[in-house]
Amino acid sequence: MPAAILPVSVSELREPQEAKASRAAEAQFKQALEGAKSAPAAGNLVPVVRTQLSAGQAQEALRAAWENVTGEAPSDKTLALVTAQWAHETGSGASMYNYNFAGIKGTGPSGLTVAQHTKEGWGDTERRIVDNFRAYRTAEEGATDYVQLLAKRFPDAVQGAKDGDPAAFVRGLKSRGYFTGNEGAYLNSVASIAGRYLGQELDVSGAAPPRLEYRPQPSGGAAPLDLQGLYAQMVPSSDSYVDALSITDQVNRAALRAFAGGREDA
Secondary structure (H helix, E strand, O other): OOOOOOOOOHHHHHHHHHHHHHHHHHHHHHHHHHHHHHHHHOOEEOOOOEOOOOHHHHHHHHHHHHHHHHOOOOOHHHHHHHHHHHHHHHOOOOOOEOOOOOOOEOOOOOOEEEEEEEEEOOHHHOEEEEEEEEOOOOHHHHHHHHHHHHHHHOHHHHHHHHHOOHHHHHHHHHHOOOOOOOHHHHHHHHHHHHHHHOOOOOOOOOOOOOOOOOOOOOOOOOOOOOHHHHHHHOOOOOOOOOOHHHHHHHHHHHHHHHHOOOOOOO
């Protein structure tokens, strides 16, 4: 005789899914935190700092960087294209951090890096990850490293920029793996912005971009990681559940250990 089927409440059915999602979110956070701890071995992990520039300020920095790196002044079309990529990658400067001009990953030439949340892929393959991005002390340093990267690794994109050809510029970036998103969408964005910038005199008024000074630890490493800032960037997807109190407690405990020299009883 079959066993009786007991009624199950909706909350009992939902609980395992929420618990599973919570554990997955905590695992993601722990992985990001461990990656942040290990990053100083390859470079100095520094706090995330918003370094908002106007389009005019960004364009002037890129103009000087292009001339310094290539030995020739950029044409108006070239300058419009590289400034348009800056605008696409940084939300017209509103989401520019640590003077990184175009979302360049890894460690900057002076050994600085930041951990940030980002998206990879597009459509069904899109996913959120925490990755390291290059960090700089000045806008000039960031612009110069960006143009140097183009010159060394993306020669087809550089030629496209010199020719004032948005399609060739974006195709050159995509073919060598600069971005993983949809090429058509990226091209539409860059071409549209470049069209607005071309022939337009951008405003460069306002205070000069300040130099960032990253406070060293007594051990000589980078400043202590802003763990709360890192957690704030780890926005979960709409279909996940996060045990906020549990994760915040982990953040606070990790911060205390960091400031207490890594003691487990801190």
